Amino acid sequence: MKNPLRATLKRGSMAGIATAGAAALMLSGCGQAPSAGSGAPTKSDYIGCIVSDSGGFDDQSFNQSSFEGLQKSEKDLGITMKSAESKANSDYETNLNGMISAGCNMTFTVGFLLGDATKAAAEKNPDKHFAIIDYSYTTPVANVKPVVYDTAQAAYLAGYAAASATKTGKVGTFGGIKLPTVTIFMDGFYDGVQAYNKAKGKSVQVVGWDKTSQDGSFTGDFEKQDTGKQITKNLLDQGADIIMPVAGPVGKGAGAALKEAKAAGKDVKLIWVDSDGYLTAPEYKDLMLTSVVKQMGQAVENVVKDDKDGKFSNEAYVGTLANEGVAIAPFHDLDSAISADTKSELDKLKADIVSGKLVVESAASPKK
């Protein structure tokens, strides 16, 4: 009894889908066919390649910034770009071999996980050049350029600024995973706060990280924004009113928690990391005190440019305040939260760090 009805329905719905599909084609498919023979713009035969770690190129962190840096070089320097995303640790070796057979002149690898694989590939192919982001070898490899950042320098300034702006006398930070590239932010931030205390005779506290014991709060990954939100709430409950999450996209969880706190009438602020959060996480721009910026894309482009011009060296590129590889972002909307005095003190500190008068140290600082 039911079947004829079902059949009609089915036929009806199929016809409907077909009509909708055809309509979509009608709407989208009416363009002009191009005339044959429009040549592509000329490109140099230099091939720049990049292999991600298991985080992938959409990690909103170092894989992504490096990838975008290479994309930018493709546009600016007219090179050809190839990329390979790794899903598991066992992919590194195969991806690197694939890049070598694809004829890459320079291959970027991202992160300490690729350290062994990059070294092995570089030793097997001494005529190719490599660069590894955020990792350096204890004994340098002849054709691998480490690209590392002394982020503690910029985080120091952010810590100083935060200490001057806190109303509760407590500032907070947390990390994604306890990696040197994460804790270096927290160390610098911690020292910046201590520097403020020493200069002003205050006792601003840091919750979420203790530099001496090298221990603090971590979410356990760079993915779960919920955990970041929870940790931020805990830090707020402990009395902190300025939070610096060092956890890539998990920072958005912190942003969400702070937004809620602000809606509830609390005066809270956020310090972003890696990029200028005012621009890259605009949904929290009214909370954004400043950002600790790591110019990874620029470094990648510089390395490519040098190599293309035949100026490759295996000497580590260390991003510092001096060469603007790391920096703190402008205060944007919260400019008024930082007093003019503090601003001039920050400029002085920056000058001292650049000149080497003031040394910001962290257990995770890049080895020179």
Place this chain on the structure above:
Amino acid sequence: MTSKDQTPSKDQTPSNDQTPSKNQTPEESAAEVRAADVALDTAGGTLEPSIVPVSSQSGDTGHHEGSTMRRIVMGNGFVSVLAVIVALFLGGLLIASTDKTVAETAGYFFARPTDFLLALWNAMTKSYVALFQGSVFNPRQGLMPLLETMTVATPLICAGLGVALAFRAGLFNIGAQGQIIISATLAAYVGFTWHLPFGLHLLLVIIMGVLGGAAWGAIVGVLKARTGAHEVIVTIMLNYVALFLLDFLLNTAAFRRPGDNSPISPRLDETAAYPVIIPGSRLHLGFLVAVLLTYGVWWMLNRSTIGFEFRAVGANPVAARTAGVKVPRATILVMAFAGALAAFGGVAQVAGTEKVLTGGIAAQIGFDAITVALLGRSTPWGTFFAGLLFGAFRAGAVQMQIQTGTPIDIVLVVQSLIVLFIAAPPLIRSIFRLEPKKKNKTPKAARKAALANAAGGAK
């Protein structure tokens, strides 16, 4: 039983394949078979339905589905193959949809439709050709890619066997991931801290890894047998315990490289690694171990008493207990065996391919293993070949990405689609119009009838 009557082999194919329904002697109809399965699952309505339905276990449930031809067509093995084909096709469409040329040519579809169709065809074939070249054969490297496929497949096969074995005993073992992590951790520790002669060192690495995995599995078995805790929940939680334990250990000095505070272990000694079988490739002895394990599991399930007990418990624990099988003992044992099998996957990872211990040592292998076991219909050789197929996907995806720029995630989509179609055989059957006989009954109606039968099935 097992793989023999599941794989479509030529000698079983009768010539009159156009009219399969004519062979339909008054045996059981599909609906009756399903009803019987449901009745078996629930012991005629007296039990809660099992998590692993009888129909997805390949064991002989005591009734036969029509003629040989019909069994091949309707049999689960054939559905698996079709599921792979449909998933590949849909994956191809997805690849094409991300292709630039396809998008451009779609813009003037009506002006010159051939451009669009050509671009569509090119996008699909180019990617799959690269996939094939990366996983089986390419003119530059000969059969090297096939060796890479076998390498990648090794841990998948081992872990897949662990999941499949538990399936056969009616247990849904989600814990392969944790079992791999624990075994890899122990194996790696032995590998880089102890310095022993070749042979003995590797042997100890394997033993420690396997013991670790077996213990991790046995915990689940004990909790299930003694307290009735559900194995799905326990295994998922133990996965987290294992993962965070590994993260913790990698942050201690004992597991770190001297002078480096990244969470990565020192390299394993050469004496602790599986020797490479074919020079120039990454294929290591672990693959042969996986072949032996597959045979071993097949032997255990089909030739040994304990295997028979496992299957009896899987088919119906109540009946098994009545028949004198010690169900708690079988539960603990099967989980220990499952853990040990998965542990071989962990050992293959640290001693075979990676040679260092990192937080990502298990990748997604433990979860892919569930798919592999499902695709292999929980038979040992089925799991073996499903593992090879997934190994080919993983190895080929890398090449596909470099050659054509197709995102590696497409392969994950194809894998997931395979699971989807396998989990829904009626969908596959209706796509290929494989529901002969009783044309008036759509699959849905048939299932309803089966349920109705089962409800009143306690005759």
